[in-house]
Amino acid sequence: MFQIHVSTSINGDDTEFSCEADETLLDVLRDRLGLTGSKEGCGTGDCGACSVIVDGRLVCSCLMLGAEAEGREIETIEGMAEGQKLHPLQQKFLDHAALQCGICTPGLLIAAKSLLERNDNPTEEEVRYWIAGNLCRCTGYDKIVRAIMDTAKDMRKQAKPTKAAARKKVKA
Amino acid sequence: MQYHAPANVKDAVKLMAGSKGATHILAGGTDLLVRMRSGFAEPDNIIDIKRIKEMKTIAKDGKGFKIGAAVSAAEMNEHAGLSKTWPGLVEAAGLIGSTQVQGRATIAGNLCNASPAADSVPAMVAAGAKALIRGPKGIRKVPVEKICTAPGKTVLKKGELMEAILVPAKPARSGDAYLRFIPRTEMDIAVVGVGICLTLDAKGVCTAARVSLGAVAPTVLLVNKAARALIGTTVDDAALHALSSACSAAANPIDDKRGTKEFRTHIAGVLARRAAVIALNRAKGKS
């Protein structure tokens, strides 16, 4: 098998790698690029531990070939914090003790991020259905759902003043 | 194994025709990659169709829609026109797997995978959708209910690929719905699936209907008897009862890890009734 050369962007960094045609993006991330934050819980798209965002779309990296990454923009857990500054979801997961063993945490954080990017005011039911593909065996999801809802609440709070500011501008 | 990502349909067809050994189309890949991992599929060639613009687009097709074979369920859900016209079909596509799977899975792939339990297929059949198939000899249009011949088997010939799903214009006073039963609330394969599309006249009498059952036979069924139970009625309780019995009678399921024969037979009737009520309300412009 000859390897395929792929140029892509991972967490904003231009990245090149070579991989076998049948290698999944998850294998590439973990075994070729050392990005082991994405986890393999099943390898069949049933657990969500390998969740990444590709061109703004939440996917399981175990269900995508590495070769498909050519020219795409990929976001993984390693890129979620900005330097020392945690993403609000990461902070809320800590504040709410929304993790126990932590193996599902990267996938859940990525999934939650992609939800809040689309909907900053989800109902509890919307949160639960959105993350239904992310299995967690430790927490019973209770604290995870609370952490996501609480993050959305803060995001809305922070969003409001900027809207108000914008309105002021228009008046002036 | 070789990976190809053609930029247009012509090249894709050429690759299909020229390829040696086992050649698989990669659309969403949510079935193919699982089968590859478990060793059930060992492709020599993979042709990724997601780089083909028209196959990644939902286009107006006359008064209907042409849904490219690489369009994901999530993209269908985000298409206002399609969601408004065919809510049942879009909801069915929206039931395939998790949010993550939604971002990749396609209804054409769901159809080509030829599982009797595919969620989007009964909805497509109820909507009267056709598959646009392109091959060396040009294109042909095949009604969705005629695509699968057995579990895992389709009428596609060597060198042929499914380019799009054609969903017809929806007649006035029509409504569609799809319901499936699963043990959990998400993430399961349908134990039974029912797709229904019905049309009413001005007086509210049902003039046309299509009823389709999934996971109760080797292939998805189009149940004309069930449709006839609705046609000519106002879809009242008696009609719903007849529909329910017709669906249970048409069901010819197996016992497996997902459900028993008698359970599936019973559920087919229950879901048909519930789906018909949703379709009826949509036809009446409610919901």
Added chain:
Amino acid sequence: MARVQVWGSLKPALEGADEITVDASSIREVLDHLAAHYPAMKVAIDRGVSISVDGRMYANAIMVPLQPDSEVFVLPKLVGG
């Protein structure tokens, strides 16, 4: 004299007795007595047992002192999740 009861699958090893009294000042002395007088018990003790002294559980701790009227239970070795 400590009152010693043997439970679970070990019961038959006591050859019919429900309870025996042993002149012992520690768990070790109880186990030594059982092993010496009941061959089947020796096998079980070597495999590992849990001991309860006056309601408190001990896993393979033999130096625990006994009161003159201590109630001792010899139970199958416990495991947990």
Added chain:
Amino acid sequence: MNFQPGKDALKRSFDIVGKRTPRPDGLDKVTGKARFGADMTAPGMLWGLILRSPHAHAKIKKIDTSRAAAVNGVHAIVTAKDFGPCPDDVLDIRENVMAREKALYDGHAVAAVAATSRAAAKQALKLIEVDYQVLPHVTDVDEAMKASAPVINSKLFTKGLDKTPKKASNIAERFEFGHGDVEKGFKEADLVVEHTFKTEATHQGYIEPHACLASMGADGRGDIWCCTQGHFMVRNVCAGLLGMDASALRVTASEIGGGFGGKTTVFIEPVALALSLKANRPVKIVMSRSEVLRASGPTSSTSIDVKIGMKKDGTITAGDATLRYQGGAFPGSAVPYGAMAAFACYDLKNVRAIGYDVITNRPKQAAYRAPGAPMAAYAVESVVDELCKKLTLDPLDVRLKNCSTDGSKASYGPKFDVIGLKATLEAAKAHPHYKAKLGKNQGRGVACGFWFNFGGETSVSLTVNSDGTVGLSVGTPDIGGSRASIGNMAAEELGIPHDKVRCIIADTASLGYNDVTDGSRVTFASGLAAINAARDAIGKLCARAAGIWDIPVEAVTWEHGAARPSSPNAGKHKPMTLAEIAAQAGATGGPVAGHCEINAEGAGVSFATHMVDTEIDPDTGHVKILRYTVFQDAGKAIHPSYVEGQFQGGAVQGIGWALNEEYIYGKDGKLQNAGFLDYRIPVASDLPMIDAVIVEVPNPGHPYGVRGVGETSIVPPLAAISNSVSSAAGVRMTQLPMSPPSVLKALGRI
């Protein structure tokens, strides 16, 4: 100054204990930095894969690995031949990690390969030729007990009978617990109810598959990195299987992605080590999800008869149970604990529990959260619920009337110490949930549960750094936040801020022996040892202060993080903080450290009461969990967030067990649902919030009153949910899981 059981005051105020502090491993786990079992690599590393039996029961006549060995990139192949003589206590493990004469279940390992790439290893596996002679199999516990059943182990003669039988069978052992005269008790009853129950096997379902990286040198020394609940156990077992000195093998516990008991034994570690020994290169093995389900350690499936007699006033006159548990292909199911726990919630004059340990052609069962107890509680609490219904008595009142209390003689023999069952029942009765209205097709169920909780062998080492910070090394892998609670107990004792203590899991070469993280023992036992280690260090810090002040050490006390003269006549000396003494440590005699090595005693048993409302869809048999409240005695909640987490997680695992999780074996004895698609653990959208009510009845066996909380939380849910569904459906459910088809059948709709 080790802690004396019972002697320490429980009524004390805490500065840190009981606070919801941030966890030390949290940041790494939300940023993807935390390294789990599969996240480690090594120079020259090979990939290991395991070939597994496709048959439920088969004689292995021949294994030909020659063609596999010829594959480019393959550096080692091992079979049972590569595992020589070993101590008796690991014989079954040796056979379970690599089949010898026979493959005993679908998925049983028969050979393993190490190669430079996964692809090469995969190709080589296909080329290993195994000549099987397929044998008749049995996977159901009741079938396996029949005289006509295929005998799996011709050397297995039932233990625990008055006479050892002449004929081999699948019944490994018979147990009996109890006291009084049950027949007499049943005569005194106004109503006697008897039912037979069946529960299917479930899996712990940890999201992280087993993974390890083993490296064995030509000098006979090795290292293992793996996800385990007990790296000292891994060291001892692997050293035993490979004939190594314990000191020659160092095991480091990675972060662990869930265990719940399933990682208290070994599966792949000895295989990776054997491959590494042969190849003289590091070998990494990571199980696939289907391997985890087929070939790790699920629970027993069970068949249980329960008979209970009750008077009109709710007094239970007698309880009798016969429990049949299959534990897979080897003896050692959890039936003794099921039999001991069955009636533990009740103070009974006449009680008996008989247990049968049965072997079948299934994977060797491993512990799963309170092993054996949930099924037993399910059967007993279902019958109690039935009696309450038939006698129109309130199920909480009946439990309050009969419940075990301080000093009760437990159904398994001993007397209980101070226990909190009554307190959980009273909390449940007073809770608004119990008064909430129910709608059509809805039902409410309550049930109680018990688990022993352990102490066990524990070593902790504490170092005082010259800047006044503290390093704390424990040897019990952290599966749910225990580093936070143990570090906080040490900080509390030393009187310094919690973030001045860094708690880590030390490897097997750096610390004394520790039993595995099991039996809900860690916060209790490692916490106790950490407190003792802190007190040990405090003693030394006081001595240094005494030296500096030139007064006798007896005249120095430790309060709020500083040494102080114990009385004015000890002289006027400004208190010296830990940091001040630590800064002078070198000059006053060298570094200060504390340590504790104990076999922790006095673990307090834990009880819980669960309350759940369900709604059933009478047309489909689908069950929805509407509301769920857990009331459990934690003794003292060191870190309330993680205590709640244990309550909620246990309840939800119980919900899965009750409704949808099950091992489905085909007629061919093969597992039909070896994946998360069809092994259906609860997803977020299946569930409501899980209300956790922490009850605190301090355990006199711990200085802070701690009781283990990890396991009890999974004991009541099966029964509570079944009782709830039974009252919603109007029929008694007697089988788990209560999947939609079985509910619909019970309703008589199909």
